Amino acid sequence: xxxxxxxxxxxxxxRLRAGHxxxxxxxxxxxxxxxxxxxxxxxxxxxxxDGKALGVAYVNPNSLIxxxxxxxxxxxxxxRSTLVHRLNVALALRERLFPAPYYRVVHAEADALPGLVxxxxxxxxxxxxxxxGMEALKAEVIAAVEKVLKPQTILLRCDSSSRAxxxxxxxxxxxxxxxxxxxxxxxxxxxxxFDLSGGQKTGWFFDHRINRNRMQGYxxxxxxxxxxxxxxxxxIAAAVAGAKEVxxxxxxxxxxxxxxxxxxxxxxxxxxxxxxxxxxxxxxALKSDEQQFDVVILDPPAFIxxxxxxxxGVQAYRRINQLAMQLLGKDGILISAxxxxxxxxxxxxxxxxxAARHLDRNFQILEQGHQGPDHPIHPAIPETDYLKCLFGxxxx
Numbered sequence: 242x243x244x245x246x247x248x249x250x251x252x253x254x255x256r257l258r259a260g261h262x263x264x265x266x267x268x269x270x271x272x273x274x275x276x277x278x279x280x281x282x283x284x285x286x287x288x289x290x291d292g293k294a295l296g297v298a299y300v301n302p303n304s305l306i307x308x309x310x311x312x313x314x315x316x317x318x319x320x321r322s323t324l325v326h327r328l329n330v331a332l333a334l335r336e337r338l339f340p341a342p343y344y345r346v347v348h349a350e351a352d353a354l355p356g357l358v359x360x361x362x363x364x365x366x367x368x369x370x371x372x373x374g375m376e377a378l379k380a381e382v383i384a385a386v387e388k389v390l391k392p393q394t395i396l397l398r399c400d401s402s403s404r405a406x407x408x409x410x411x412x413x414x415x416x417x418x419x420x421x422x423x424x425x426x427x428x429x430x431x432x433x434x435f436d437l438s439g440g441q442k443t444g445w446f447f448d449h450r451i452n453r454n455r456m457q458g459y460x461x462x463x464x465x466x467x468x469x470x471x472x473x474x475x476x477i478a479a480a481v482a483g484a485k486e487v488x489x490x491x492x493x494x495x496x497x498x499x500x501x502x503x504x505x506x507x508x509x510x511x512x513x514x515x516x517x518x519x520x521x522x523x524x525x526a527l528k529s530d531e532q533q534f535d536v537v538i539l540d541p542p543a544f545i546x547x548x549x550x551x552x553x554g555v556q557a558y559r560r561i562n563q564l565a566m567q568l569l570g571k572d573g574i575l576i577s578a579x580x581x582x583x584x585x586x587x588x589x590x591x592x593x594x595x596a597a598r599h600l601d602r603n604f605q606i607l608e609q610g611h612q613g614p615d616h617p618i619h620p621a622i623p624e625t626d627y628l629k630c631l632f633g634x635x636x637x
Contacts, residue, residue, distance in 0.1 A: 244318060247285040247300060247308060248274040254289040257296075257310060260621035262350050264298060264308035276302035281408065282377025284311070284318045299355075299374025303408040309355035309374060319354075319378065324385035327353050332389060335361075335615050343426040345447045345615040346390065351625045352617065359386060360443040362424045364393040367443040371403045383416055394418035398443050402546075413438050423499075429454050429478045431507045435499060446474065449540065449578065452610040452630040456538065457482035459574050459632070463535035466490070466527070466568060468520050468561075473500040473513070475538045475576075480509035487513045488534070490523045524564035536574040537565040545581035554581060555592055563596040566604075566635050575604070575633050582627035589629050597635055608632040 253268035269276060270290065279285065279300040287295045287310065294315035298308040311319040331352045335344045347359035349371070356372030366386055370376045376399070386395060395417035404411055424437040424444045437444045453475055461483035467476035470489035477500070480487045487509075491497050497515040504513040516523055520541065539561060545554030562577055569575060579589050590606070597604035610630035612618075618626045 244297065245279065245283065245285045246274055246288055247279075247298065248288045248292075249290060249295075251290040254295055256621075257287070260619075262298075262310040262355055262619075262622065263306050264310070266302075266305060266307040269307060276300070276307055281373035282375075284374070286315045299372070299377065301373040301407055304373070304406060309350075309372065311353075311355065311374070319374075321381040321385055324354070324378070324381055325388055328359075328385055328389040334617075338614055341427060343428065343447070348616045348625070350622055351619040357382065358443070359390075360445070360447065361390060361392075362426050362437075362445070365396065365421065365424055365437065366390055366392040366394070367396045367398050367424075367437065369401055369443065370397065370399050371401050371407070373407045373409060376407075376409055387417060392417065394420055396420055396437055398438070401442075428474070429457060429481070431477050431481045431503075433472060433474065433477070433503050434506070435472045436495065439495070441471065446471075448580075448612040448616045448628050449474065449630065450615075451613045452576075452578070453478050455608060455610060455632065456536075456576055459576070460484040460536050463574075464488075464533075466534040466537045466565075468524065468537065468539050468565065469541045470500060470515075471496050471540075473503045475540060476500070476513060477503050477507055477509060479536070479538070480504065480512040481507055484512065484536075488516060488527075489513060490516045490518065490520055492517065492519055521561060521564065524561070524568065528564065528567050532568060533570045534568050534573065535570055536576065537569055539565055539575070539577045541578070543581040544579070545583040548583050551583055554584065555588060558584070558589070559592050559596050562593050563599060566597060566600055566602060569635050571637055573635050574607075575635050576630065577633070578610075578628070578630040580628050582624045584629070586629050590631065593631060593633065603636045605634040605636055606631060607634060 248270045250270045279302050281301045284299045287298045296310050297312040297318045298310045300308045346361050356375040358369035360367045397414045400411040423434040435444045460479040465479045465484045465487045467489045470476050470491045476487045476489040504510045544557040594604050612628035
């Protein structure tokens, strides 16, 4: 069946020609191709104002990002065959990099599959369909994942906040096999269990794997504070690497229960303690108790979810880092992260520098980390370069 046409206004094709994949609603010539004529998720041939085809995109008339390019060829829509091919291309990279099947297989736009996230936990695969275009291809995505990865279980975690922006409902569904009680992964010399259907995102955060590995070189014999600890990816890895004592802080009782079980599973139960509560309040309480640590790790959720929240979010990053610095002993190590793509790396560096100067200390940057290679970056799409991690020494 022939695809409909989505025509752009004059000069609005320049970003696509430069490599970007998104089309915004104000870039479409709605007089010639009304957005209201498209169904959410419908695929269309994208044309410049001169009528030349730019490729195929799926369309969502209800979203500010009204179309996402899925092919540079006008005769190549996104179908099961193309999904299988791109999954195989993505998988080849991960199998080259990682010895065990625990990684992100598909990182959306950066793997040429906009709106699709696929995480692999051994025989369990978790899929996020974050756009109307991918939701429309749900059956094809499931079939392609089955063919390429051959998992025992496939879970759809279609409950991300981005779905609301696409006008999509939220749901969680096991579509292949039986969902185990807990998911499992292994990383940096430790094994972890986590909640697949009720945990954060897909249940685990692969993006910090390399940063957590770097952290292990700083913690031998140290007293460590892990803030926003979730189920222990940082804190337990620190204990396994030889930290003498690890205090983990999180607001979720369920996450801390799993953290305690993970500590026991890795033989470090006696080194790891947990404190439930709001991170800001917990740090203030630790300061009041005159607690000190050799290493503090901060891996908060995104404080900046929208561009209009940048000013308020930067203030939150400064407050939490300043509180952390007050808990560090002489020449203590601060490992501080941000997953807010709206927060520029230079701004993050400046924020930590200012926090240190407010305390009349100096922040000495030792290393800078970002997301791992199973979360590749699309050079034309800054939003795919989101993760920042600074390793620094706070010097009195």
